[in-house]
Amino acid sequence: MTDEDGNLLWFGNYTGWGKLKSETNISGTAHQPFRLQNQYCDRETGLHYNFFRYYEPDAGRFVNQDPIGLFGGSNFYMFAFNISRWLDPLGLKGKSKRSCEEIGQDIDRLINRDKRKCNNGGTHGLRHRFNEQINGRNGPGTQSWKTHEQEIKNQQKSLRDRLQEWNDSGCGSPPSGAWKWATKPVPQPKQWKNPAVPRSTVETGAKVVAGAGAAYIVYRIVRFLPSLLPPLWGTIPANAAIP
Template sequence: MWEVLVSDYLGTPVEAYDEEGKKVWERNLDIYGRVKTEETLGEKNFILFRFQGQYEDEEIGLYYNRFRYYSPEEGCYTQQDPIGLAGGNPTLYGYVYDTNWWLDPFGLKINFEKFTDEELLEKIWELAYRDKRLYNNGGTHGVVHRIREQILGKMRPPSKGWYTYDEQIRAELDNLRKALNEARSRGMSDVVNNKYPNINKVSELQPPKSTDAKVPKICQ
C-alpha cells in the first residue's frame, strides 16, 4: 500500500512510498507513454495512473483520458480531438506537440499554467514566429508564416485546404493569446515585450480573407 505518490515536473507519477518512507514502486515511461521500466513491492500495475489525467484500462490496454482514449503503442488517441484544431495540434489524434513540455489532462488542449517562465517565452515565440523550414519542415509554422503562406498560396475557397489552414490559423492565434494572458498573469508583460517587441501586433492579426492579396507587413 502506498501513502505518498511522487510526480515529475509534468505531473506524471514516477514513485510511491509507504507510511514508513520506504519506496514501494517506481516506473519510467517513454515519450509515448509506454512503460519502459517498472519496479514494485506490490502487485504489478497497482498504480494505473499514466500521463497526467490518464488512467489505464487494463481490459483494453488503453489509457482513459476523460474525453477520449489514448493508445501508448500508437502514441496517439483513438478518437479525434473533440474540440478540433482548437487543441493546438494539427494532428487531431495526437497527444501533444512536445511531451517534454506539454500535457493534456483532459484530452483537449494546452495547459500553459504548467510551463516555466522560460518555457512560456519559448512557446510564445513558437506560436508567433517559428519557421518549420529551418527544421527540415518538422513541426508547425508560427502564425506569421501561416498567414503569409495562406495569402500567397494557390488554395482558395471552396478548396478544403483553405478551410483547414484557416482553422489552424485561428487555433494558433487563440493559443498565442492565451499564452500572452498567462504571461501577463505572471507579471511578465515587460519581459515578453522586450524580447518580442511586435508580439501584441501579431496576436491581433486576423485570419486572411479569400480576397486578400497583400501580406501584412508584420508577416513579411
C-alpha cells in the first residue's frame, strides 16, 4: 500500500489462498484491512468478508452456503477454480480474470477472423460479416438476410462485452477501431449491392409473388361462396379439394 505520493506504507505476504502470512507496516500507522480479491479482513474471526458471505483463507472456501444456490455452481462453498485467475468480489459466483493478451485475442477474432482460412469452420469476424451482408447473394427481405443481421448484432454485443472486460482489467486504450466495429450500424437494405442480381429484379419478384398470393385468396373465396347456400352444402367437400 502506498500514499498519494507513491511512498510505500505497508506490504504483506500471502498464502496461495489469500491468508496473510506476514506484514510490514513501514509507517507504523497504516491501516490495511483488505486482502486478496479485495476482501475485507475481520481480524477478530480471521475471516474475509465478501459482501454476501465470509471466506475462510486457511481452507480456501466460503463458510456460508452460496445465497444464489445452484446458479453459482454445484459446490455451494467453493470460492473459484483458480484463485490467481478467478474473482468473486460479491461472494456469489466466481468468474475468470483473463490476461490482457487473451482479451485482445478475443477482440481481434471478433473483428478480423476469416473462416475461409480455417476450412470454413466457425464464424467470420465483423469485418467480413459486414462485407458479406452487403455483397452477398441473399438480399433484403430474405430469411438469410434477417438471420445474418441478428448474428451481426449478437457479435457486436460480444465485442462490447470484451471491450468492457479490457477496460475493467486495466489494459489501457482499446485496440484501434474496435469500438467502431462494436457500434457500427448494421447494413441497411439500400446498401445491398450484389451485382449478380439487380435490385429491381428482387423488388419486382417480391411484388409479383405478393400480388399472386392475394389474387389466389380472392379466387378461392369467390369460388367457395355458392357452396355456402343450403341446397349446395353437399358440394363443399369437392369444392374444398379443388385448387
